Amino acid sequence: MTWLHHIIGPDDGSATIAQFCARAVILFLYGILCIRIAGRRTFSNLSALDLIVALVVGSNISRAMTGKAPFVGTLAATLVLVLLHRLVALATVRSNWLALFVKGRPAVLVRDGEIDGKAMLRHGISKEDLIEGMRMEQVAHLNEVALATMERGGKISIIRKTRPARPPV
Known part of the structure; x- marks a missing residue:
């Protein structure tokens, strides 16, 4: 030594x-x-x-x-x-x-375009935070969101609503 x-x-x-x-x-x-x-x-x-x-x-x-x-x-x-x-x-x-116990569980913030205000409050997420998460996923409007989740790592993940297929032209 x-x-x-x-x-x-x-x-x-x-x-x-x-x-x-x-x-x-x-x-x-x-x-x-x-x-x-x-x-x-x-x-x-x-x-x-x-x-x-x-x-x-x-x-x-x-x-x-x-x-x-x-x-x-x-x-x-x-x-x-x-x-x-x-x-x-x-x-x-x-x-x-x-x-x-260590990581927690994900929290649903938006389902079918409807915000869960209690979940957002419980996790300290503002509407601006949610909108930022939507922008990061290139989602412009709340009505486009099928599911927004606060993941265990703190990131907001967004799943878009599926759009109906366009008929062939």
Whole structure:
């Protein structure tokens, strides 16, 4: 361990420029390792759990970088958190109960062009948020919406009403 402390410097913020650069290289590689272990999903479609893990991992790496926390202990605790996140993610695939507990369930906001005001209020979705979600799906009018759902990841998904087929000309 002495060799590592020689490379990364002390944990009191008094490391040399070269030691901070060594920390940066180690933490960059460590961050890639954490992403590979946690899975790409963790840092792309952020659920509440994914967001918390991403913030804590970033915070821990930052503190290890600046010497505000013990380097090795911080990396060990971060790795435990990432592994725990990965295990919970794998367990939610196998357990519907755990998936509902961790991820919640989707909420229907619009059905057949009719807004469910209670669902929107319960999930903190304004009409402007709904209209934004519709624009993202290239839907201009509420009467075009068969189903709008607040998904477990926080995205609003839209299913258009089917249009009757046009007769051949």
